[in-house]
Amino acid sequence: MSRSDSESDAAGSGDTGESPGPETGADGDSVDPAREPAATDRDPPDPADSTGRFDGIDRTTRWVLAVVAGGLLARLALLGARVAHYDEGRVAWWSNYFLETGQFEYRYIIHGPLVQHVNKFLFDALGANDFTMRLFVALVGAFLPLAALLFREHLDGDEIVGTAFFLAFSPLLLYYSRFFRSTLIAAAFAFVAFGLLVRAYDERSVWYVYGSVAFIALAFTAKENAAVYLLVWVGASALLLDQALFRTGGDRSGFDWARERLDARTRSLGDYVADFLWHGAVAVVLFLAVTLYFYAPRSPDAAAVGFWQAVTNPTLFPDLFDRTLDDVVEGYSYWFGGTTDAGCRQDNIIDAYLCFLGQEVHAIAQSALALTMMAVVGFLAERWGRVRSRAVVLFCAYWGFVSIIGYPLGTDIANAWIAVNALVPLAIPAGVGIALVVDRARDSVHTGSVRFGVTAFALLLIAGYMAGSAGWYVYMNDTTEDNELVQYAQPADDFRPSMAVLQDHAADHEGVDVLFVGSSYVRDSPRDGGIEPLCSSISETLPLQWYVDAYGAEGDCIQDEETAVQQLQNGEVDPLVVIAPNSLEGDLAPAMDGYDSDVYRLRHYGSETVFFSDRTPDRPNGNAALEPRALAVGD
Numbered sequence: 001m002s003r004s005d006s007e008s009d010a011a012g013s014g015d016t017g018e019s020p021g022p023e024t025g026a027d028g029d030s031v032d033p034a035r036e037p038a039a040t041d042r043d044p045p046d047p048a049d050s051t052g053r054f055d056g057i058d059r060t061t062r063w064v065l066a067v068v069a070g071g072l073l074a075r076l077a078l079l080g081a082r083v084a085h086y087d088e089g090r091v092a093w094w095s096n097y098f099l100e101t102g103q104f105e106y107r108y109i110i111h112g113p114l115v116q117h118v119n120k121f122l123f124d125a126l127g128a129n130d131f132t133m134r135l136f137v138a139l140v141g142a143f144l145p146l147a148a149l150l151f152r153e154h155l156d157g158d159e160i161v162g163t164a165f166f167l168a169f170s171p172l173l174l175y176y177s178r179f180f181r182s183t184l185i186a187a188a189f190a191f192v193a194f195g196l197l198v199r200a201y202d203e204r205s206v207w208y209v210y211g212s213v214a215f216i217a218l219a220f221t222a223k224e225n226a227a228v229y230l231l232v233w234v235g236a237s238a239l240l241l242d243q244a245l246f247r248t249g250g251d252r253s254g255f256d257w258a259r260e261r262l263d264a265r266t267r268s269l270g271d272y273v274a275d276f277l278w279h280g281a282v283a284v285v286l287f288l289a290v291t292l293y294f295y296a297p298r299s300p301d302a303a304a305v306g307f308w309q310a311v312t313n314p315t316l317f318p319d320l321f322d323r324t325l326d327d328v329v330e331g332y333s334y335w336f337g338g339t340t341d342a343g344c345r346q347d348n349i350i351d352a353y354l355c356f357l358g359q360e361v362h363a364i365a366q367s368a369l370a371l372t373m374m375a376v377v378g379f380l381a382e383r384w385g386r387v388r389s390r391a392v393v394l395f396c397a398y399w400g401f402v403s404i405i406g407y408p409l410g411t412d413i414a415n416a417w418i419a420v421n422a423l424v425p426l427a428i429p430a431g432v433g434i435a436l437v438v439d440r441a442r443d444s445v446h447t448g449s450v451r452f453g454v455t456a457f458a459l460l461l462i463a464g465y466m467a468g469s470a471g472w473y474v475y476m477n478d479t480t481e482d483n484e485l486v487q488y489a490q491p492a493d494d495f496r497p498s499m500a501v502l503q504d505h506a507a508d509h510e511g512v513d514v515l516f517v518g519s520s521y522v523r524d525s526p527r528d529g530g531i532e533p534l535c536s537s538i539s540e541t542l543p544l545q546w547y548v549d550a551y552g553a554e555g556d557c558i559q560d561e562e563t564a565v566q567q568l569q570n571g572e573v574d575p576l577v578v579i580a581p582n583s584l585e586g587d588l589a590p591a592m593d594g595y596d597s598d599v600y601r602l603r604h605y606g607s608e609t610v611f612f613s614d615r616t617p618d619r620p621n622g623n624a625a626l627e628p629r630a631l632a633v634g635d
Contacts, residue, residue, distance in 0.1 A: 074142075155432070162432070373433075438459065495598070536555065544579060
């Protein structure tokens, strides 16, 4: 299978100590009053804008809320229309298994446990289907633009709205927030955690730090590569520190600049150390509590060592912690132990990396070009166009651009979702870039028709590109081969019409409901446990098992097609649906009287599969008295 990705994020904010401007603050750093966002760029409340129930909500917040509402609608519309991807079907099956059995343990091959816990409750409340499967990811993606408000002390109103706009409507982010996968969830939680750290700096409040720790922990429960975010944060912080020490302003050296700040401490070093140890200990306990809750096993057996058994009997916590730690160590060792497959099938790591990087760049060019280009504009304007660059903007730019280059090293399958890790932080410099273009257009309305025409055309081009890309690739062609966002394990055709008979008749049908046939779809010997039917080959047939389970159907297998024909003709098995490789259609057809046959592709291309569906399911079961149970013909 795949060894997915790794991810990255950032921390820190404040000034960078660049060369002085026209004014100097109390600490000797430069201040540019014309571009100091905290004092001048944010929109003050305008009494004339009062609208009753929205009194007290400033204009920027209203715009962000409008963006969130639009993003929510864009994500919920037709959310269940696309047939499930291989990975979606696998994780959804285990989520439903958790609901039906009460049994759970961390399985690193399907990444972090968070979505299984959440979907267990969603399936219980709303039913198990493709819409509810993706609902949690869609909601996280829809409300992510609210995180832009965490940076309002560092960004002006237009920049905040621009950031929210790209988080809500960039087509690549939109596609993968309609996809049951934890990549966007981990990126979103890490971005919120970073924003809370910025607020902690702004407000000098430790409560924001605790909130950040909670979201970092949630990012770890969503996906293992959240650990990479912390590494990237360290790297981005080092770049900002180097910049501050290199460009201190005046005649001071970097060491003088650092010494002055240390000398300006209002408390003793011992007080700082004591506070750090205390709050650090609380943060560690909070992190461990959140991660233990989601990673710890669950079991309905009262004698088992599970989370709720330990809650009622605290003496079990050491055993629970040891077992959970062993599972986590095994999982993280797997994901960070090196790739097992070149993915792009190249002879060496350099060629494989270039192949993965090329696919990522193609996906960005197709569906995230506007965000990426505006991020470049925003970064350059921030780095070179301001007297005093803002650390938050540069930090997110470093985080995002490094992620574009670095993530192809951490994957072994061709996929576009790794770009999510870069695009979420790049939304901030992109917001700066689009706000700059809007500002130029606004200034040129009365001063220059040519300049206004150029900037207005640029804005229309960006809006048209994003709308066209979203409409074509997110909604209309979300499974087609020419869509760079579509990963190979996505079925190219919607086979659900041929399985619809299960929804109406599986509950009343006796015996086997779905029969898998053929040596490539049936294992030589059934698995000891896991995704059912145990006789089916998951690598070839997922996500079919998810639909068998969601419809409440029962599946089985016959490996040899001649045996299958004989048993079908003799009435030993009477399934509602028979599934086999398309090459076996002619062999099975003589036994499929009363069935409709349709051929679908179970993968991005190729993998043609024939579905025989019973067109007279109301007839009495020919094998009702036999009720066969051991049909997994193996070795």
